[in-house]
Amino acid sequence: MKKTNPMLLIDFYKAVHSDMLPEKIQKSVSYFTPRMSRVDMWDTVVMFGLQAFIKTYLIEYFEAEFFAQPLEAVVGEYDRVLGAALGRDVCSSEKIRKLHQLGYLPIEIKALPEGTRVPMHVPMFEIGNTHPEFAWLPQALESLISAELWHPMISATVGAAYREIVDKYYALSVEDDIPREKALGDFSFRGQESLQSAVKSSAGWCLSFLNTATVPVIPFLEQMYCCDCTKEPVALGAVSTEHSVMCSNYAVDGDEITLLRRLLTEIYPDTSFSAVLDSYDYWNVIDNILPQLRKEIMAHNGCMLMRGDSGDCVEVVTKTVFRLWDIFGGTVNAKGYRVLDPHVKAIYGDSITIQRCGEIYRILTENGFACSNVALGVGSFSMQCVEEDGMLKPFTRDTFSCCIKATYCEVDGKPVPIFKNPKDGGFKKSQRGLCRVYRDKNGSLAFEDGLTSESIAGITCNAQEENLLEVVFRDGVLVKEQTLAQIRARLHENHFGGAGDTIQTALRS
Numbered sequence: 001m002k003k004t005n006p007m008l009l010i011d012f013y014k015a016v017h018s019d020m021l022p023e024k025i026q027k028s029v030s031y032f033t034p035r036m037s038r039v040d041m042w043d044t045v046v047m048f049g050l051q052a053f054i055k056t057y058l059i060e061y062f063e064a065e066f067f068a069q070p071l072e073a074v075v076g077e078y079d080r081v082l083g084a085a086l087g088r089d090v091c092s093s094e095k096i097r098k099l100h101q102l103g104y105l106p107i108e109i110k111a112l113p114e115g116t117r118v119p120m121h122v123p124m125f126e127i128g129n130t131h132p133e134f135a136w137l138p139q140a141l142e143s144l145i146s147a148e149l150w151h152p153m154i155s156a157t158v159g160a161a162y163r164e165i166v167d168k169y170y171a172l173s174v175e176d177d178i179p180r181e182k183a184l185g186d187f188s189f190r191g192q193e194s195l196q197s198a199v200k201s202s203a204g205w206c207l208s209f210l211n212t213a214t215v216p217v218i219p220f221l222e223q224m225y226c227c228d229c230t231k232e233p234v235a236l237g238a239v240s241t242e243h244s245v246m247c248s249n250y251a252v253d254g255d256e257i258t259l260l261r262r263l264l265t266e267i268y269p270d271t272s273f274s275a276v277l278d279s280y281d282y283w284n285v286i287d288n289i290l291p292q293l294r295k296e297i298m299a300h301n302g303c304m305l306m307r308g309d310s311g312d313c314v315e316v317v318t319k320t321v322f323r324l325w326d327i328f329g330g331t332v333n334a335k336g337y338r339v340l341d342p343h344v345k346a347i348y349g350d351s352i353t354i355q356r357c358g359e360i361y362r363i364l365t366e367n368g369f370a371c372s373n374v375a376l377g378v379g380s381f382s383m384q385c386v387e388e389d390g391m392l393k394p395f396t397r398d399t400f401s402c403c404i405k406a407t408y409c410e411v412d413g414k415p416v417p418i419f420k421n422p423k424d425g426g427f428k429k430s431q432r433g434l435c436r437v438y439r440d441k442n443g444s445l446a447f448e449d450g451l452t453s454e455s456i457a458g459i460t461c462n463a464q465e466e467n468l469l470e471v472v473f474r475d476g477v478l479v480k481e482q483t484l485a486q487i488r489a490r491l492h493e494n495h496f497g498g499a500g501d502t503i504q505t506a507l508r509s
Contacts, residue, residue: 035401045402113482175370184209184376270301273304321346
């Protein structure tokens with residue numbers, strides 16, 4: 001399928017705004033800002049995905065589908081589509097011709113570091129033009145930027161929320177050398193809106209955890225965030241059965257024990273694996289079949305994870321831990337909590353919401369069990385919706401009201417602060433003029449607006465002040481590149497975990 005001219009990746013009205021801007025306008029600056037939270041538990045959103053967007057669209061896509069294409073082909077396609085949709089005399093393509101002839105994207109982006117937890121109203125990044133003839137361009141990119149960035153940011157925020165639960169309960173019940181970054185996994189691939197959505201969402205998740213079922217997130221993170229899955233833990237998968245495996249073997253063998261024994265002794269004698277056990281009667285497998293396999297399980301050079309996939313997830317996974325203790329026993333760790341024999345564990349990946357995750361850990365710890373006795377999978381529901389106060393709150397761009405608003409321009413060499421302040425708009429009030437972002441005396445992110453190019457330059461030269469918005473992209477070039485390891489360390493204050501390990505260590509743990 002032919003890719004679309006990137007100058008057509010817009011809302012229709014963006015095509016005509018260049019004719020409406022003030023005469024002699026030379027510069028336009030806009031800010032991407034989360035304006036409010038519609039989720040009570042979150043008052044910050046994780047900054048993530050901008051570097052991937054820059055590499056994918058502002059560099060690779062624009063080069064391949066715009067600047068490397070013949071001028072007349074680019075302009076002709078622009079005229080054809082917009083002429084048919086808006087009318088041939090409505091939208092001039094002269095600006096597109098000039099941009100192509102310029103040969104690069106005259107855009108500068110200044111941004112907060114990725115992995116930063118950003119409060120409401122604080123600008124995440126600034127976008128402006130670097131060439132006086134293209135003041136229309138920053139806002140022309142708004143639709144594409146907004147569509148691409150809100151989802152990975154929300155998924156990164158979701159992952160961070162689950163990680164906070166893990167950190168709380170692991171600090172209470174689990175010995176410090178047990179990796180927290182492997183406690184939960186992303187099981188959302190099949191429930192996402194598209195392949196692209198699944199990959200970007202899992203990338204956000206992988207800022208807080210290693211485990212995911214989404215294989216293509218690894219090459220995505222390698223290409224976008226400077227990592228190598230053969231040299232460091234980027235993301236980890238798991239060996240697992242599914243119902244088609246269990247049911248087809250049952251149809252042939254006439255029982256469930258034959259396959260389980262074969263998995264333990266023939267197929268994966270030296271590899272940990274999970275087996276879904278609820279195809280027919282989950283508790284029959286736990287109570288009657290596993291005791292018959294005790295010898296094989298205890299001789300297995302790995303861990304067998306018992307997976308339920310139906311019923312009340314909180315009840316199923318916690319009762320599984322209790323029964324596995326009765327069958328296989330275990331030890332008591334240094335914090336006084338029971339740990340199952342390392343040959344067995346419970347796993348559950350259906351309907352694990354933020355609340356249920358916390359409830360599972362609460363029940364385990366109140367009954368004297370370490371939370372590391374279970375592995376949990378988080379599905380697409382949690383990447384697309386949250387339950388709060390008895391209501392389902394779907395995730396959209398409006399979850400944090402993320403928007404790009406123009407706040408500053410220069411006309412005929414003069415600075416002009418611009419803003420919006422609807423009388424009944426509430427949170428829709430925008431910044432005014434240029435902005436700087438800094439940390440206040442409490443270490444919290446804050447911003448100052450009402451600045452001009454001249455005053456911003458003065459701040460840059462003044463060691464007593466700071467502007468955390470740093471140039472990351474200018475004129476078609478990625479100026480500042482961030483690695484996955486750096487972003488994880490920033491988000492988790494240098495306590496992510498596996499980023500410092502080798503891939504072999506991560507796989508063994």
